[in-house]
Amino acid sequence: MLYFSRWQIVAILAVILAGLLYAAPNLLSQDQRDALPDWGPKNAMTLGLDLQGGSHLLMKVDRENLQAEKLNTLEDDIRRILREEKIGYRFSRSGDTAINVTLRDAGEIATAKSKLEPLTRPVAAGLFGQGSVSEVAISEPSDGVLRLSLTPQGIDNAVSHAVTQSIEVITKRINGLGTSEPIVQRQGSDRVLVQYPGLQDPQKLKDLIGKVAKLTFHLVSSEMSAQDALAGRPPAGTEIKYEVDGERQTPYLIETRAMVDGENLTDAQAGFDQRTNEPIITFRFDTKGA
Helix, strand or coil: CCCCCHHHHHHHHHHHHHHHHHHHHHHCCHHHHHCCCCCCCCCCCCCCHHHHCEEEEEEECCHHHHHHHHHHHHHHHHHHHHHHCCCCEEEEEECCCEEEEEECCHHHHHHHHHHHHHHHCEEEECCCCCEEEECEEEEEEECCEEEEEECHHHHHHHHHHHHHHHHHHHHHHHCCCCCCCCEEEEECCCEEEEEEECCCCHHHHHHHHCCCCCCEECCECCCCCHHHHHHCCCCCCEEEEEEEECCEEEEEEEECCCCEEHHHEEEEEEEECCCCCCEEEEEEECCCCC
16 A cells, blocks of 8 residues: 655645646636736646647748749849940850849950959858858850859859748738747758748638838939939939828938849847937848948
8 A cells, every 4th residue: 555645745735736737727717817817827728729629820931032032133233343344345144143244345344353253252151151152153164254143052042041030920910810839940951941830711821921021221322313304314223212291291302123032131230319319220231231
């Protein structure tokens, strides 16, 4: 026959009572849980998808579209640099990852190459920025021709960065749906897994996280005023955008090409202007964006 001392019996009963106390909220409604005293547990156990059902989504980064955007940005950067140096050129695409730049004067090949070299500078790589990788490589396939190519490592890094950004954005968006504990995590190198227990309408989740949000920074064009552009025709490479302040709309003539985008943004915080005490948002960029 088993024998328990008095203190062992008290300890066993205390453990049982504590278990019942922490399990009790699972048997109560939300209103009843809210009425419980503050010193006791109020939260019910969150059931997973296997117990209460919910929505399960697996999303993949569009590598081809991201690669095309990178190539378009590279072409814009090349055009801007060569125009600033007044170097004549002609473009042609070499597949889906490279641009051939044929110079009108082959004698300017060294100057053009030195001016385009900054495009090949390494950028931070890895989940924690612990390494670096060159996104662009430059070569001379023939006399008077420069080829700038997107590197496979650079594209892989851009895809990984897009996954990291997506996880942050998705987490912030779906946290506003309710009190459940959603799961948003990396799946492989180019996928994001989203699980939301208790949400039986996956379309609602798709609509929420499917909204595209893209932050870009553009220079205001100095070629002409916005009013002249509205009266006539905006110069090539520019467009009209409006600043909306209540019912007032102020036009601006900006360059179509984005100088910096959200990929170069490392931090953004709300604050107040020290001079006017007005609310502002402060940005911090990486070395490329700065």
